[in-house]
Amino acid sequence: MYTITKGPSKLxxxxxxxxxxxxxxxxxxxxxxxxxxxxxYEERTPNPRLQNFVPIDLDEWWAQQFLARITSCS
Structure with a gap:
């Protein structure tokens, strides 16, 4: 489990x-x-290679990683 100390929490x-x-x-x-x-900055012409790009929710991803670690330890 992670503990946030004063230094990182201030940051x-x-x-x-x-x-x-x-x-x-x-x-x-x-x-x-x-x-x-x-x-x-905004693109004037969209990049076709990014047409199907789907951004991820980093908070959700970290939550999934955290839960996976918990379940693998039990």
Whole structure:
């Protein structure tokens, strides 16, 4: 079983806060202190090789891995 210590949990909290700021700026909120806003890249013409691409839910994947480890240990 994994234990999150203060170091990693602080890092996760900091990354979450920064990502929320980026999302707010992308949604049209005013620019931050520097006056700069994040740049969002969008393909002008979709790549045909990615036509059937299905993103995975990493939270769900990690949950499945965790449960698989638990069941294999019992």
């Amino acid at each position: 996760v909290a900091q990354r979450r806060t920064v990502w929320q700021q980026v999302e707010q700026q992308l949604d049209g909120s005013p620019a931050g202190e520097s006056g700069l806003r994040p740049v969002q």
